[in-house]
Amino acid sequence: MTTMTETSSYGTRQNWFARTEGWLDDKGKGAWIAAMVLGFIFFWPVGLALLMYMIWSKRMFSGPSCAKRSKRTMMTTRNTGNAAFDAYKADTLRLEEEQTNFESFLERLREAKDKAEFDQFMDERAKRNDGPAEA
Known part of the structure; x- marks a missing residue:
């Protein structure tokens, strides 16, 4: 204590x-x-x-x-002591944080899309290689 x-x-x-x-x-x-x-x-x-x-x-x-x-x-x-400015500052910082969060969300979304496209490519490639072999 x-x-x-x-x-x-x-x-x-x-x-x-x-x-x-x-x-x-x-x-x-x-x-x-x-x-x-x-x-x-x-x-x-x-x-x-x-x-x-x-x-x-x-x-x-x-x-x-x-x-x-x-x-x-x-x-x-x-804290500056000016309530209006402090409110403005808090809103601005909140918006900057939201923008950062949104940009990281978009980055994760792009990564997921790239991974899905790559997986689709690999599946199509595997199907072509597994297809019937012609003599």
Whole structure:
């Protein structure tokens, strides 16, 4: 059973990490590299941990997309206080999710159609090969 102090302390640590990550993403890949180099200079395990995190989160090789991903994450979780804008944002994000779901549905549909056509081709080919052999 967790106490209120433990829960709020964990939430604060998590928010601090998310804010730091967002700040570094806003500054770009150079800020991540600078933080990693400083980590190696001052205390090498920190630099190593940052390097591992950058590779694991694909920040090392992803280019400018990491900043976009972080901004989208912040946009989905942050409440602006303006009810009309928050409703608009929620609807827009819902529509983007529906579009993604629909596109994945269409991809599965295309794959199923391709598989059916391939199976039909293989069945016709097997029938031709199994037909009566003429001498």
